[in-house]
Amino acid sequence: MQLVVGRIGRAHGIKGEVTVEVRTDEPELRLGPGAVLATDPAAAGPLTVAAGRVHSGRLLLRFEGVANRNAAEALRNTLLIAEVDPDEQPEDPEEFYDHQLVDLDVVTVDGTPLGRITEIAHLPSQDLLIVERPDGGELMIPFVEEIVPEIDLSAQRAVVDPPPGLIDAAEAVVAGSRETEGAERAGEDEA
Template identity: 50%
Template sequence: MERVVGRIGRAHGLRGEVTVEVRTDVPEERFVPGAVFVTDPAAAGPLTLADVHEHSGTLLLRFEQSTDRTSAEGLRGVMLLVSTPASDEDDAWYEDELVGLRVRSPQGEDLGEVARLDTGGAQDLLVVRRADGPNVLVPFVHALVPEVDVPGGFVVVDPPGGLFDPENAIEDQR
């Protein structure tokens, strides 16, 4: 199965480097020179990683197929994918496994569905699309998300009081 491990951001410099929004827990294993990525959209790839380094806390990548700023700018927004087996960890999921799952309260009340997983910051956030309003951000921690049942098609969210109130919803910027 192909899994998203990153999304290409803006061009950096003049030699074809790009920033990357990391979507893997093991960037040091995924982003190594010589790694080949399938892309979405497919027409952008495959891409072979020529160089990787960090600059001011941002991971920078240069692909063999991107040698100047113009070609790097053309890659913005491209998703980087790798073939991986399903995770064998009990508490590890890929974004594509979570998106579309129904979100339930511990009492079984339907709260919406997982729209996406935002990574980075202090912890990952489940973006829950509510049927009756804007999205809600839920920290993806065991205390608030005690159960993830991918085969069953749902996650249980035990929100603190008020988390799903309309004033705590967000306008989706994506």
């Protein structure tokens, strides 16, 4: 199974280093020296990590065959993709890989279905579960233990206990956009 583990940002310095937006919980494993990564677009790779370091809170990588700033800048916005065994599990039982969470059904603690996880957004402050509602709408649920108390991989579901307003606010936005569309259509019919 292939997973996006990073995105190349700007070149750093003149020796071919690049900044990397990390999209994995295990950068030392997935982006460590010697790691061979597929790329998107595919024309940029595969790339082999020659060296890595953290500078001012950002991961910097240097790839074999990328020796100067121009070559590094040409890689900007390239996605880095690692091959991951689908049966591989994180060491901590309370951690999950993105591929384990995508497609889980999401239900509230009282069993009300909310939708299905389509994506995990890794933000600086916390991760978000992106949930597609049955009506096509989307929910963004903070992936913290207080709100997501249970992930049951065998049952293929995530149980959420949303605070007041998290789900209601999303429904109000969807309902409000439907009311606006209806009013716009009514105005078009009158014209």
